[in-house]
Amino acid sequence: MDDIDRLQDTLSEDSDRLQRERARRHALEANAVIPEHRECHECGESIPGARLRARPLATLCIDCQQDAERHHS
Numbered sequence: 001m002d003d004i005d006r007l008q009d010t011l012s013e014d015s016d017r018l019q020r021e022r023a024r025r026h027a028l029e030a031n032a033v034i035p036e037h038r039e040c041h042e043c044g045e046s047i048p049g050a051r052l053r054a055r056p057l058a059t060l061c062i063d064c065q066q067d068a069e070r071h072h073s
């Protein structure tokens with residue numbers, strides 16, 4: 001096996017992993033029961049259903065989400 005073959009092996013392994021990860025995430029979102037609303041983990045305000053339909057896994061209200069993103073950067 002030469003270097004090119006080895007490189008291609010590594011690349012296809014990576015994309016396999018990527019596809020599995022993507023499929024796992026899709027399954028998560030598809031199976032997630034979308035409640036009418038959910039309480040924000042941060043401030044306890046209710047997260048509107050519209051937001052939960054767009055982001056089924058959201059656990060923060062828009063305000064807290066924006067806050068969290070600001071702290072990240």
Ligand SMILES: [Zn+2]
Pocket residue numbers: 040041042043044045060061062063064065
């Ligand atoms: Zn909040």
